[in-house]
Amino acid sequence: MSVHWRPPLTQLEVGVDGLKVDDVKDDTKVIIARPHHTYKDEEVPVIPPIVHSATYRVKSVQHYSDILQEGGCIYVRLNNPTCEAVECSMKILEHGAGSVTFGSGMAAITTSLLSFLKAGDHVVSSASIYSGTYDFIKNHLPQLNIEVTFVGFAIEEFEKALRPNTKVLYSESISNPRVSVLDVEAFAKLGQSRNVTTMIDATLSTPILLKPIDYGVDIVIHSGTKYLGGHSDLCAGISSARTEDQWRRVFMNRRSFGGILSPFEASLLLRGLRTLPLRMRRECENAQRLAEYLSGHPGVSTVFYPGLKDHPDHELTKRQMKGGFGAMINFDIKGGLEPAKAFVQVSPADGHR
Secondary structure, eight states, X not given: OOTTOOOOOBHHHHOBTTBOGXXXXXXXXXXXXXXXXXXXXXXXXXXXXXXXXXXXXXXXXXXXXXXXXXXXXXXXXXXXXXXXXXXXXXXXXXXXXXXXXXXXXXXXXXXXXXXXXXXXXXXXXXXXSOHHHHHXXXXXXXXXXXXXXXXXXXXXXXXXXXXXXXXXXXXXXXXXXXXOBOOHHHHHHHHHHTTOEEEEEOTTTHHHHXXXXXXXXXXXXEETTTTTTOSSOOOOEEEEESSHHHHHHHHHHHHHHTXXXXXXXXXXXXXXXXXXXXXXXXXXXXXXXXXXXXXTOTTXXXXXXXXXXXXXXXXXXXXXXXXXXXXXXXXXXXXXXXXXXXXXXXXXXXXXX
C-alpha cells in the first residue's frame, strides 16, 4: 500500500442526476451517499451488498501492483466494499475528507490516538470521558513513553496544560456520563494555534446534531454501537478525518493493527445510518420531555441535561448543536445508593438506543 491511496469516492461527489453534496440534507445523504463504482446502469444494487470475500482475484501482476499503489480490494484486512459504503456515508455526514471503519469504538479511539502519538510525545485529555478511553490513555499510553495530562472540559485548562511536546488534545463533544459539553470551536482553534492535532469522541452528539470538522477539529470518532447503529445488534467504531493526510495515517494503521469492521456488521450499521436523522430528532424530543419531568420529580435531586436552561452549558449547546440537545440524561436520586439500585431494578430492561 502506498501514500497514493485515497478515501473512497461517493456518488454524491461525482453527481447523482445533477445533485451534488451541498444540494441535499442529511436525511437524503444517508440514503444516496454510496461508493462510486463502475457498475452498469442496470446492475446497481439498491442496497450495497455484503461482500464477505477475504481475497480477490486480480487480472495480472500489473493490476495487483496498481492496486497497491492507487487503492482497491485485494485482502479483507485492508479494506472491504461493504465497509466502504459505511465510510462514504460517514464522510459525507461529517463533512470530512474520509472515514475509516473499525470493529469497535475502542479500536477507532486507540488506532486514532496511536496514529498521531509516539514515544516522547504528550497528550492532554479531558478526565470525564468514557471509562475504556480513560483506561487506555492513563494506563497504556505511558507504557509507550507517552506523557499524559488530564484536565476538565474548560478550554483554559487545556491551554494551561500544553507543553512543547504536546501532539494531541483529546475530549468528547458531550461527556459520558456527566453530560458536560465541550466548546468545540474554541477547542479546535486552540489546537490550530499550537499546531496540535485535535480529537473528539462525538458519539453522544452524532453527526446529525454536531459536525466538529466544520469547526476545524482534525479527527472525529464515533462508537457505531450506539446511536449510529441504533438497534443494539452490532459493535463498530468510525474515525473521520479533516484532511486526506490525516485519513491516510489512520487508515494505514488500521491495516497494521487489524481492526477493520466485519462486512456483516458494516451492513447492519449502514441500515442504521439510513434512519439516523429521524431517530435523533425523536430521541432528542423524548430526552427533553423526560429531563423536564425528572427535574420536577420529588425523588430526584439533580438532573444533568444540556436541554435544561439551568444546565451550565445550555447556551453553548444551543449555539453549536443543531436540531436538539442530545439524548443522554444523567440524574441523581435522593437517598443515595439503595434507592438508586431499587430504581434500576424495577426499570424496563429491554430498552434500545
